[in-house]
Amino acid sequence: MFDFSIVTSWIHTTLTSVMPEGWAVFIECVAIAVWIITIYALLAIALIYMERKVCGFMQCRLGPNRVGKWGCFQVFADVLKMLTKEIFNPKHADQFLYNLAPYLVILASFLTFACIPINKGASILDFNVGVFFLIASSSIGVLGLLLAGWGSNNKYSLIGAMRSGAQIVSYELSAGLSIMTVVVLTGSMSFSDIISYQTNGWLIFKGHIPAVIAFLTYIIAGNAECNRGPFDLPEAESELTAGYHTEYSGMHFGFFYLAEYLNLFIVAAVAATIFLGGWMPLHISGLAGFNAVMDYIPGFIWFFAKAFFVVFLLMWIKWTYPRLRIDQLLSFEWKYLMPLCLANLLLMTIITAFGLHF
Amino acid sequence: MEDIKYIEPASLRDEMLHLRNEKKMDFLRSLIGMDWGVPTEGDAPDSTRGLGVVYFLESTETHERTTVKTSTLDREHPELPTVSDIWKTAKLNEREVFDFFGIVFVGNDDMRRIFLRNDWVGYPMRKDDEPEKENPLRMDNEETVDETTEVELNPDGTIKDKENLVFKDEEYVINIGPQHPSTHGVLRLRVSIEGETIKKIDPVLGYIHRGIEKMNESMTYPQTLSLTDRLDYFAGMQSRHALCMCIEKAMGLEVSDRIQYIRTIMDELQRISSHFVFYACLAMDIGATTPWFFGFRDREKIMDIFEETCGGRLMTHYNVIGGVQYDIHPNFVKRVKEFIPYMRGIIHEYHDLFTDNIIAQNRMKGVGYLSKEDVIAFGATGGTGRGSGWHCDVRKRIPYALYDKVNFKEITYNEGDSFARYMVRMDEIMESLKIIEQLIDNIPEGDFRVKTKPIIKVPEGSYYQAVEASRGEFGVFLESHGDKYPYRLHYRSTGLPLVDILDTACRGLKIADLMTIGGSFDYVIPDIDR
Numbered sequence: 001m002f003d004f005s006i007v008t009s010w011i012h013t014t015l016t017s018v019m020p021e022g023w024a025v026f027i028e029c030v031a032i033a034v035w036i037i038t039i040y041a042l043l044a045i046a047l048i049y050m051e052r053k054v055c056g057f058m059q060c061r062l063g064p065n066r067v068g069k070w071g072c073f074q075v076f077a078d079v080l081k082m083l084t085k086e087i088f089n090p091k092h093a094d095q096f097l098y099n100l101a102p103y104l105v106i107l108a109s110f111l112t113f114a115c116i117p118i119n120k121g122a123s124i125l126d127f128n129v130g131v132f133f134l135i136a137s138s139s140i141g142v143l144g145l146l147l148a149g150w151g152s153n154n155k156y157s158l159i160g161a162m163r164s165g166a167q168i169v170s171y172e173l174s175a176g177l178s179i180m181t182v183v184v185l186t187g188s189m190s191f192s193d194i195i196s197y198q199t200n201g202w203l204i205f206k207g208h209i210p211a212v213i214a215f216l217t218y219i220i221a222g223n224a225e226c227n228r229g230p231f232d233l234p235e236a237e238s239e240l241t242a243g244y245h246t247e248y249s250g251m252h253f254g255f256f257y258l259a260e261y262l263n264l265f266i267v268a269a270v271a272a273t274i275f276l277g278g279w280m281p282l283h284i285s286g287l288a289g290f291n292a293v294m295d296y297i298p299g300f301i302w303f304f305a306k307a308f309f310v311v312f313l314l315m316w317i318k319w320t321y322p323r324l325r326i327d328q329l330l331s332f333e334w335k336y337l338m339p340l341c342l343a344n345l346l347l348m349t350i351i352t353a354f355g356l357h358f
Numbered sequence: 359m360e361d362i363k364y365i366e367p368a369s370l371r372d373e374m375l376h377l378r379n380e381k382k383m384d385f386l387r388s389l390i391g392m393d394w395g396v397p398t399e400g401d402a403p404d405s406t407r408g409l410g411v412v413y414f415l416e417s418t419e420t421h422e423r424t425t426v427k428t429s430t431l432d433r434e435h436p437e438l439p440t441v442s443d444i445w446k447t448a449k450l451n452e453r454e455v456f457d458f459f460g461i462v463f464v465g466n467d468d469m470r471r472i473f474l475r476n477d478w479v480g481y482p483m484r485k486d487d488e489p490e491k492e493n494p495l496r497m498d499n500e501e502t503v504d505e506t507t508e509v510e511l512n513p514d515g516t517i518k519d520k521e522n523l524v525f526k527d528e529e530y531v532i533n534i535g536p537q538h539p540s541t542h543g544v545l546r547l548r549v550s551i552e553g554e555t556i557k558k559i560d561p562v563l564g565y566i567h568r569g570i571e572k573m574n575e576s577m578t579y580p581q582t583l584s585l586t587d588r589l590d591y592f593a594g595m596q597s598r599h600a601l602c603m604c605i606e607k608a609m610g611l612e613v614s615d616r617i618q619y620i621r622t623i624m625d626e627l628q629r630i631s632s633h634f635v636f637y638a639c640l641a642m643d644i645g646a647t648t649p650w651f652f653g654f655r656d657r658e659k660i661m662d663i664f665e666e667t668c669g670g671r672l673m674t675h676y677n678v679i680g681g682v683q684y685d686i687h688p689n690f691v692k693r694v695k696e697f698i699p700y701m702r703g704i705i706h707e708y709h710d711l712f713t714d715n716i717i718a719q720n721r722m723k724g725v726g727y728l729s730k731e732d733v734i735a736f737g738a739t740g741g742t743g744r745g746s747g748w749h750c751d752v753r754k755r756i757p758y759a760l761y762d763k764v765n766f767k768e769i770t771y772n773e774g775d776s777f778a779r780y781m782v783r784m785d786e787i788m789e790s791l792k793i794i795e796q797l798i799d800n801i802p803e804g805d806f807r808v809k810t811k812p813i814i815k816v817p818e819g820s821y822y823q824a825v826e827a828s829r830g831e832f833g834v835f836l837e838s839h840g841d842k843y844p845y846r847l848h849y850r851s852t853g854l855p856l857v858d859i860l861d862t863a864c865r866g867l868k869i870a871d872l873m874t875i876g877g878s879f880d881y882v883i884p885d886i887d888r
Contacts, residue, residue: 326870328717
């Protein structure tokens, strides 16, 4: 298995040989920032294209097929359009909050994205409380949504923001508790430790019943956290036209749009990392030849394949189900999902304490 | 010809209360404003003059029907007693009469204009009014008014004005519409909410008001036909069928069996296609986008059948006075016979994807409950009425065309919630297929159109014809004075009672429920505004 840290340490040694270490670290930081933004934008484009095609496939349609072969330049055209559109400020809006909100949302999304290891040795932020950092930074996003709703001076936006506040705060509990189940099993909060724990089997198999439950609850809660159907109440277009981002245009709207798709990817990537082995290849104990072949496939391909598989699952759900109502949404979380997560956490603790896992 | 009994305004309320309580006339089918002009020397002693109202009443128990009218000669301050406390549906209808004729209803607590702008001058449906003279194209925005003036009758017979407020200052009022994804057109609802809970709904209508009834008064009878397709565009066949039947009845014209067969089949195809749109839009309102494509995919097949025979897809312009525009296309029978088994085979997809979905059921079951008394009092016919257990199908109550010869069930559900209304429509698709199946093989030979004179004149009198359109009872009231133009042509809107009843159905529920309930009512805005 190729270790990406060879590349990074080579770059570091090369740079430190020609300049002081401070400069080298600075250049590396800038390079990494550019790298994150590039990957972020490319992923968003891929996801939007995928969403359109998957949705078309679910709905007996073709999806985009005019701009470029199979419509593959459609999203580039849309991004270009969004970049050139005027950024509009409503007259009685709170200008500072209104303009700040999209940056908070995108910032939260970047921070969370940086935590995810893409390949062996290719993780940008990796430290002993990585999981904690991920949960913490992802919850900055809701602040952006609330500010967007409040700052727009629009009644629809405000209702959308209130909905998203209630929804995200509630479902973050379930998402956090589901991740905690994994932390209990692996005994570590660092993503690299969690992945290396899965060398001889993914956690969803190793942790059997509680891990499967945690995987499902995480998918549900994660889906709710990124405001996607059937939990898309904050921007329910048939009720609130566009919810908290009704008043935004141009790239400010684009930030919300990008963050929404990247949050979808982040949820899927976290699910892939902690339940499906991240960049770890599929290993079946006893089949040495098979395992060797699997090792030839690079880690980042494994990672993206798993993440996009989960993304596909989420899209499938979105394009099939109707939307919940706000009281149903909250009672589902507080009455069913969170108690289930708590019980599941207890079950996982018992299983780990008595060593009943594989 | 309708036999209309005249009642003096002074005794109107007593007479109406008598009809309501003794005769059990609980369904006010239509309330129609009229301008019979000023009295002249040559009037027959029993002729009615002045500004007045015609009431069509029916008892839902005995199916007894009666029609009464009243009028006042005062053109400066015409005042008539209200019946809005006897039949709830009268409230909005009386506002319409006030808007067009300027008749103030004493005791009706909401006397705002309904379709026209608040700064409109004059009352356009009066025969002596010249709407274009005093109403230039205004470039300023219309102000929304929250105050209404109620005229109250004191015990001593004098009259006093009372101010009513629609919304108070401290209420949080949001505008849903006129441009909104789930108002199905340019309907504007002012909704007072507390958090997510709806406290009151005030519909603001008239954004697509085209004055069709006024236009009809200057059109010859064949010309009036083209406007019915533009009322409820998902029930074009049925509403045009009603108008043609009404004029044919007035002329004493009998149409051949072939025409009856074609008209009945077309009506049912139209009903199926309308219910597909209902399914698609309701699912969309609840947030499921995929069912939309199912509904529209299969509706396309009916549109293709229409296109082959009529040349049009949405605006079919098919029925004419004395028959239909063209004979059916040679492929028509074949394609309809292909469609029936196809639809029966594919309907399970609709139910698998949406009806059986737990979220959809939770969103619809128990939401927007309407009792049978409510729907009758508001005159909400069609799927909405039948979802509350009211047997209101005109095809069964007053059979027309071939509906007394075919075998079909009137679908009713007793739950009265959105799910019941939804299921009524889904089951009606299957019943309509059954009706078409019984007719399609037996279309007799014959003329598809009876020859009529180039200029059609209708004998003097009042005529009413109702049909079961896709979303309820659609009625045509025609008053003729023997000219080639109708003196007054009124359409009973299928959607107006549905908007009226929205407030009753939604109070205390969530904003999201408003979309569900609106979707399950299935109103079409051009039909409301006319």
